[in-house]
Amino acid sequence: MNSPHYFIAVPLPSSLKEKLAGWQRALKPELPFKQWVHPEDLHITLKFLGAVSEEQLNMLIRLMAQIRNFNSFSLMTGGLGTFGNPENPRVLWTGVERKPELMDLQQYVEGIAFESGFKQEKRPYSPHITLAKKSAGKTDRIPEVKSRYTGHQPIAVNQVVLFRIHPGKKPKYGIEEAYKFSRGREQ
Template identity: 60%
Template sequence: MTSPHYFIAVTLPESLKERYAGWQQALKNKLPYRQWPQSEDLHITMKFLGPVDDSRLEKLIQAMSEIERFPAFSLQTGTLGTFGNPKKPRVLWAGVERKHELIRLQENIEKIALKVGFQQEKRTYMPHITLAKKWAGGVIQLSDLKEHYTGQDQFSVNQVVIYRIHPEKQPKYHAAAVYNLSGEAI
């Protein structure tokens, strides 16, 4: 039996989850994606871990406690974007500001995971909130849609979570450990 999969993420406030769930509802009729995450599952991934056995998970949970010394901060989200071929994009997302504090937090998480034995991510970190994935066919022009799905929403980043993935459940992601950042967001 293979070990369950995990990832580390920043949580979103309910108000943002509701906003992006509204975008998803409106876009489902316009875009042929096979997967639309439930609003409860919306997040900003900091590091995907893949399969993790119980022993390594316990080490990671303990090591991640040092992240609680990291100060809380504010962050903006907004514009619609994609990964992959613009005419058949594999992922549809809401953009996230590449703020210095977010990048530092991600780098710290990467270092902690490396110490526990996880692979270093080789790709440049691109923060986003996945709204849909797995393109199901056809060619479309997304530029028209992007004009209607914009906005600057600001929220406080004050929590990081290690999530376990349950592919057969809805919602799919369940917290294995929660870390509160220190102080109030500026």
Template identity: 45%
Template sequence: MSHYFIAIHVPEELQALFSDWQHGLKEQFPYKQWPHNQDLHITLKFLGDVADNKVEQLKQELQKVQDLQAFDLDVGGIGTFGNPNKPRVLWAGVERTDRLVKLQQIVEDCALKIGYQKEEREYRPHITLAKMWAGKSSLSEETLPSLQKQFKDKQTMHVADIVLFRIHPTKSPKYEVVERYMLK
């Protein structure tokens, strides 16, 4: 079985911007993984292992999102998840709009219908820029606030589709488009 997830793919012009951010941040943040710019996305639902017959069922269920209207989001800004001294994830922010939350809930319901557990945590949309802290030392208290001032610019991102991705852990880029679902 392969691992899959459902996401909004970051468009090329924003991939370039966030890739530039990553290059500037690598000097200050010792992370093990810096995703390839073509792998940048906003996760809607991580599935993990999916049997082939379930993938086909999921493809059918996800067609429901095609009834939704395309929309815009503001993306940008920097933040972290995890221990503030050694954060496990460094991310670019994503505006949490009603339309995005509705889209995420529909995707969650589609996954639930084919047997996946509903995510209990609150949905916190973001674009992962780096993960897996590898530094021996901790961040100073001033580092993140300083970077938040530097990387505060927001960009508008048009969301016209969502993607079912297959993960290839040993490749770069590591995410393969399996199916794309266009919004209205």
């Protein structure tokens, strides 16, 4: 039997999910992507883990409890960007501010994952919220469309979640464990 797949992420507030779902509805007729992320699945990935054994999961859950000592902080999100060929992108995303607190949190999560037996990510961390994946064809509309989506919205970061991936379901990400920060302001 295959091991379930997991990732660690910052969950988004409902208000931001609703705003981004509106962007997705407006963008679908304009941009050729095969897969649009379900609004309930929108998040900021800190670490993709992939297949996780029960032993790794137990260690990860135990070590992640330490993350509760982090302080809450806020971030700005907004704008559109892509990964891959600009005319045939792999991913359409909205940006996330590269705030030191977020970068420290991601590095901490990366360290916990490494200690739990996962490979360290070699690519530099690029915080974003994926809106769509897998371009369905070339388009020259991306620059024009990106110029219309420039608004920014603040979000409070006061917890980290271990998500389990449920292929074939919508939404497909389920909360396995949530780690609310014990320090900082209530948000």
